[in-house]
Amino acid sequence: MRITIQNVIDRLRSSVHPIENTVDGLEPGNPGMEVLGIATTQMATQQVIEQAIALGVNLLISHEAPYYSHRMTNGLLDGDPVFRNKEKLIQESGLAIYRHHDYCHRMEPDTIMAGLLHNLKWETCVEEMLPAAAMLRIPQMRAIEIAEYAKTQLSIPYVRIAGDSHMTCSRIGILVGYRGGGVNAIPLFRGKKLDLIIAGEGPEWETPEYVRDSTYQGLPKSLLVLGHAESEEPGMRYLAERLQESYPSLPVHFIPVNPVFRVV
Template structure:
């Protein structure tokens, strides 16, 4: 029988201990014997209810439970939504482990590996960097790449900046909140990129850089997937990894519904 601590030790094993991290057991007892595990982008109330329904008593989530990157000291602890969700967690006794920084520091990045696998791009030439992966695919248009990404990730829509008829082959992948100018703009030039595919970032940074680049007749484009859609594949891949390490423990990935609607 494996305890919560056994699982956590295995998850953090590939990385040297981090002096500062948001990762940690947010709820639950580390000595609890694990009856089932759910991995998810975030422990939303819907994910919590589904996990309890299938008998899981450990959720491994990439993002924080209560709407903030830093869960400690959030100012809305008396908010009724917060309190109802917290009550469900405490009454159920379920353990929730935040697994963010360590997973991103896997070699290669654990989230990125899941995204590449889900996109079906692992057989192409790939250069892994600390915050991005550079992928060389057969030349295609931005429009066709966008269609491919939507189909492979089961995304209802993506947002695109640039000429969608532009041919591209050299792509920079940046999962999560790495689509800002600090990372993306230098990457365009350093890696000679045609296209950046990112989760999200400030709209006044990389999108505006691409707008000006296109106006100058430079071949640049940007596809924004949304934060959750860019990182969920990594948590799906993590579920498979945990199954291999703990074959006697039921493990499943639960995808949250897309939070935004197009109206």
């Protein structure tokens, strides 16, 4: 049976009501093109694109946009050599790139959250699932022990921690990607009586500073920052597994992204 790019997109969007002004889209690519193979990734870096080409796939599903902006700003990359080199590689390869972001997060459960919880082996610990966060109750552990556990389960070299790293935690919240800002995290600490929040990233002067002041005042809290990609990659691996089940006749790969930062 012939499977087109549009068939795959329709499946990815099938259980979500249409989203207005979505950032999701196919660019470049022809929706009527037959799919020969699929790769998923968190970020379509130059290295990831080269790996997708080497694998022989012609559809790359990326959670984030390949060109360094959530919503492309007109003129941002005009005349930029990095942009030109990457665009040339994609065009010459014939690789189609579909950004799967908004619909991915609107799934029930959120595909990215589901993948992270699966890797952490905490699916059964979920007490409440909100649109942008998961509330969990885990066996009591110190915050620093949770940090080490997350590093091991996610195979990442480092995490960052703020607040009381030695406090005992049981009630925790998880916010993937760029949801760790104060407007999301601070009300959860208070309203959900959380000991710890695990987030992908957020402005450093918001939630981390709230956690610092709270701990200094004798109201211990802790914040664990995984990194944006590190918090979302498990979800794109999870997506690859689901797509392989849906399309057993197609090769489906997950391409990881090396950490963008190094600790020096």
